[in-house]
Amino acid sequence: MESEAADTAHLHRPLSPARDHGKARPERSSIVPPYWKRNSSSVNGGGSGAANPSVESLVRPPPIQLEDHTDAGSEQCKALWAKRVTVDDYVIVGGTGPGLGSYVVWNCTVETLDGGPMKIMKRYSEFDELRRQLVKTFPHAQGAIPPLPPKSVISKFRPRFLEKRHAGLSYFLNCILLNPEFAGSPVLKDFLFS
Structure with missing residues (x-):
């Protein structure tokens, strides 16, 4: 029973460099999804960004087009x-x-x-x-x-x-x-x- 508790105890405690033989926590930026990161051209202060288009520009839907159907001759108005x-x-x-x-x-x-x-x-x-x-x-x-x-x-x-x-x-x-x-x-x- 005690050996089972000792085996699972390391699963519940946080990683710390002092207690886990030099193992450090992963950097927070390494677990952030790539689509949350800023565009590298704006962070590095330049660059065309053409080789690395942002994910946002690839998935952005086209803008909504509004049409006026209040004209008396419009089929929709009829x-x-x-x-x-x-x-x-x-x-x-x-x-x-x-x-x-x-x-x-x-x-x-x-x-x-x-x-x-x-x-x-x-x-x-x-x-x-x-x-x-x-x-x-x-x-x-x-x-x-x-x-x-x-x-x-x-x-x-x-x-x-x-x-x-x-x-x-x-x-x-x-x-x-x-x-x-x-x-x-x-x-x-x-x-x-x-």
Whole structure:
């Protein structure tokens, strides 16, 4: 037992030159990944750096290009028909017993560019189905489709949980309806008018 403890004791103590027969700790700079190091041309005070390009310049993504699609003749502008979307409130619809068969209906308002507001009432499962259909229809645009707020069996009728879900559904609807790629899709129209 004592020999086992003596054998493993050296694994837990730090290296020091005095105790480990002249073995010194490795220099900190030797364990820093190469992409954290500064460019050698700036450290050495010159040099072209052409022979040693920095890793940062090799992995830097191209800048984001912004396009203005607010011009009335733009194809993307024609696809947009909603100005703003809000999830106004919710109603808990009771089932046969306390908590049995109960569900939440979300009251939403879609303000259109040319007409008056549209009122829609949807359950969370309908938002979930909309998201699944959008991912299926637009697989290349999954990054533009935000996730829905999480489900909860225990907290699904608690006010704090419903407020978080309210904010998440509002964000989701705005991202979908105000995106010209999704705004004119039959999937979204089915969601709104069914």
